Amino acid sequence: MSALQPRSRFTWERFRIPLLLAPALSVILLLFGGGLLLTLSQSFGYLPIIGKTEFSLAAWQAIFQRGEFWQSLFLTLWIGGVATLTSTILAILCALTLRKQFRGKKAITFLFQLNIPIPHIVGAIGILLLFSQSGLIARLANLAGMINDPAQFPALVNDRYAFGIIAEYVWKETCFIGTIVLATLQSVGEDYENAAASLGANRWQRFRYVTLPLIMPGVLTASILVFAFAFGAFEIPFLLGRRFPSALSVLAWRSYTDTDLALRPEAMAMSLFIALVSTGLILLYMTISRKLVRE
Amino acid sequence: MTTVQLSSITKTYQGSDFAVRNFDLTIPSGKITALLGPSGSGKSTLLKLIAGLLTPDSGDITFDDVSVISTPAESRGAVMAFQNNLVFPWMSVGENVAFGLKMRGVPKKQRQQQAAEMLELVQLGGFNNRKPTELSGGQQQRVSLARALVTQPKVLLLDEPLSNLDAHLRDEMRTLIQGLQHKFEITTIVVTHDQEEAVILADQIALLFDGELHQLGQPSTFYQQPASRRIAEFFGGTNFIPGTLIGTDFRTIYGDFTVREPRTGVSHFTIRPERIQVAQALSANCLMATLVESTFMGTHYRHQWQVETLALVSTSVAPLTLAVGEETLLYFPSDALTCF
């Protein structure tokens, strides 16, 4: 019997995958997972190691009853939605322009990717110096005789409609989505479009039925990433936004740093709310990219 | 039924030599014409020029004497089936075949029905709702063909239609293409680098080297009367014997040969391997040769011979009764000799 059934020998081979995953996963689980759990437990006012052993839903109830929370949520969704939609459309237009042959294409494609690694803070400062009421655009408007005084220039920074914040996101994320679309277009080439043209599709039909389905996977997944980022980002609305209502992340941060320590659980609850929305978006992203890979 | 005429077509790509230069060709209506040539010969450029996917630098293209130079690809009626099929993976098979009809605004019911009928014709009946990724390469190729044919094009353009197929599928596809071409009497242009593909598919072959037309004719003429050594080599010729032609007497350092017709300015003659025979008795057009190697090729035998410094190849259906290293007399029938 033992001759027929080889005894299973101990080998490191069987544990190779878990062992190789262990360092990264333990750091992520400990820091990220553990951190989220701590935020969660503090949102319930519960943290035994600092002597808080009471469990309460007060913070969660409080934020959902606060009008400011809903206004902030609405503003955050507005910023994320408008910024994502605008940069997606601009990105497609840019990619369609840049895929063609022209002089200096290499240099301009390089330039197009330039601001992907540029930190958002610098973009925000640039937008501030461009769009503030005494900014460069206002001065150009003055030169053109459209205004005589900075106060006549519409408030585009720290404004009601969060124009400045949206402009910064659009400036940076158009290049991000556009680079992905351009990569898709260049790796696929023009063969499918040529085939469609040969079958009788005109310019618009080629875009609608061939180009768009081709770039859709990249556009969709990239847009989800952009929206998720815009939903949770802090620096840009902090620098370019109004104090009231502020983006959700800024509201959470202000509650966290408030001298009234009782607001801390609310800050935790709001941060966790943002984290939950982001998690939902990751799941959406994974479902879409998985489905597309399978197809 | 459309006759395609190319007149003095020149096309240059940015920063490179001519792709095609001053090219003239008439493509007869209702026949299959093959544009044959090695890669870089300009044949694919010609196909795209006819399809309207490229615009020539100069020259004219007419369909039935009407210039189509300024007609864009989508309304030219010359539909191309690409080498790598390019079946749209995000559409079903039925949607792929109906694509051209949809672009022309044919109502949904009607185009679905036409697509289904066309799928029957390419032996893919009932495949309408399949995804292209579920199909084999050969099946995708047939979808691509059906997608082109359903638009009832004036001219059908096929880019290497048999190249990606296994030997047994090749024959099936050839029969299918010829059958459909005959049924619709459609002017068809095939581009290929493979002389065998051109020979079995086409009624007429245009052979291109370096963007220029080198020989035009029926497939058999390329074997029987190649116009140059390069063409003979392209069609698998290996035996080239140098010498001078005086009248019908071709004089070489190995002996003299009689050819059928006198020509001027020639320096070689060639003979296809299957036409060289082992001589029964000494006669004219004979050479003494030593057998170097004899190999069984599956359907025939291939023999390598040496005549002094000259290497020759012949083939035969039956094995030779000769051992390697032995000498024998080889016979070169004068109607098999082509001079150039």
Place this chain on the structure above:
Amino acid sequence: MKRFSKGVAIALIIFGVLAPFIPLLIWSVARRWYFPAILPTEWSLRGWSYAFSNASRLPQALRQSFAVSTTASLLAILIGMPAGRVLGLYKFRGKTLVEFLILAPTIVPAFAVVMGIHVLFIRYGLADTLSGVIIVHLIPTLPYVTLVLAGVFANYNVDYESQARSLGANTWQVIRYVMLPAIYPGVIVAGMFAFIISWSQYLLTLMIGGGRVLTLPLLLFSFASSGDNNVTAALSIIFILPAIALLVITSRYLTGRNASLGATRGN
């Protein structure tokens, strides 16, 4: 006409990308530049000389920024490479879950995590220290490095390792002479992305560093809110130099397609 509109579109793209840099460059060398002047009425290098003086605390910020970002990205590579290899090369049960866990920190804002951790860091003496800041910088950098390296390993032919093994190489030799030379450009790209991500962190450093750890973005933020446009502009330009270096180097190593790898998913 067609050519003209293409030219206009390309000009708009160039202008759109560069627009925010224009006032930055001008402000960094301006002295007097009041509304409505289009160009400064007086030029000066005050912004730059102040930025580089000790008064601006730039030298300290640069030192600490480099220390934090270099250490965090090296650690991220060290910890992330084995996982990247597994994700790029193997299929296994639970892979989706692992991918989710690694993707999550790239999208969930890190402050939601660090708010919770902060108490523990205070308790264990990690708050207000460089090491504490480095540890929290692993939260955004490690997942990126892992995903980029997973992409690198997905294009790596593992058969070379079997070949080396059959020629007598042991595990260490296989890593040293086969794997690392093959993936080395990808590792550099991953490391540079991690560096940039860490280099740009503001809120995490502020929370855990508590003002004791001063990195460049913190300094930039304080000048930006103080309204000193000359120094802010000069600091901004210094701040983006590593990003430009990254782009130049990655575009030399890889094509434009891969330059966006760090921002896209790795597999």
